[in-house]
Amino acid sequence: MVLYSGGVDSTCAAALLLQEFKRIHLITYKRFGIFCISNIERNVSLLRSKFGSKRIIRGIIDIDRFFKKISYENYFYYFKKYGFMMLSTCGLCKLSMHVRTIKYCIDNNISYVADGANKNSGTGHFPAQMPLIINEIRKLYKDNKIVYLTPVLDFDRISASEMDWIRKIGFENNNLNKKDKGEGDSKKTTRDELLRLNIFPESFTKGSKMDRQMQARCFQLILFNIFLYDYFLPVYGEEKYKKITLEFFREKITYCKSLARGSNSSRLTAVKDDLK
């Protein structure tokens, strides 16, 4: 099963999995605040035309109540302990998706899960891209006898000079690219891989109209960015951020485990009735 956002990274993850597995479930999660979900179908069609419709099972699942529960349960306790970390909406949203994924996997007897987590994408501060948090998520899956794969984790980031808006203003011949290239471990990007597999057209660039039209839109990362880059990092620094993020998400993951009913197993086989 692939947690599918329609972006370059998750499309690449899906394409790589389709080379290994006979059939995959391409699941997208929606909730209040995520708009233009229909954009995602564009790349689903590309994957279907490349690998065949029968090999892809498509689904869109609402996680509104999961997200609300995981983000706002015991709110004052967490707020007192972690303060503005409560604005880490993207991390909590992704955690809600993982918890719902575990339930989906159990319901459908699926043992392998993958997503487009890439540690070199963006600035690497998003919890879902941090290897420390990914390891914790992996443990959560392992507790439920599911293997969590991150096929594009070490892929390089798409360099700044390949970005559409940099090209449009005629600034592509700069030194930004030299700094970016080779920062990742694999020396190739998810875009390169999709071009190699003939899934994306040669003209595709990050930030282009095509890029915008293949993903859902969510502005909640802006609050997190303001908290992180304009407040937390300048005041407390990188190390403190990593430490508090790990602590916060460990506690949230422990809470997610407690969503399971029954004492004989940690499996999320029976998520409380109000979350069904």
Added chain:
Amino acid sequence: MKRIFAFIICLIGVILPWRLRIIFAELLGWILQAIYFIFYSILKCIITNLKEKGRSE
């Protein structure tokens, strides 16, 4: 000043209940999109003019 401004936005964000927080983030998002568009347009104009000047010289 920037930190104080960021602190105020975070404070508003953190005390809002979840749907209102999402609407607040949407509002901020559109404001920033507008700022980005203005920045992008000005930058494009400056670079085009500099290139033209460079060519004419």
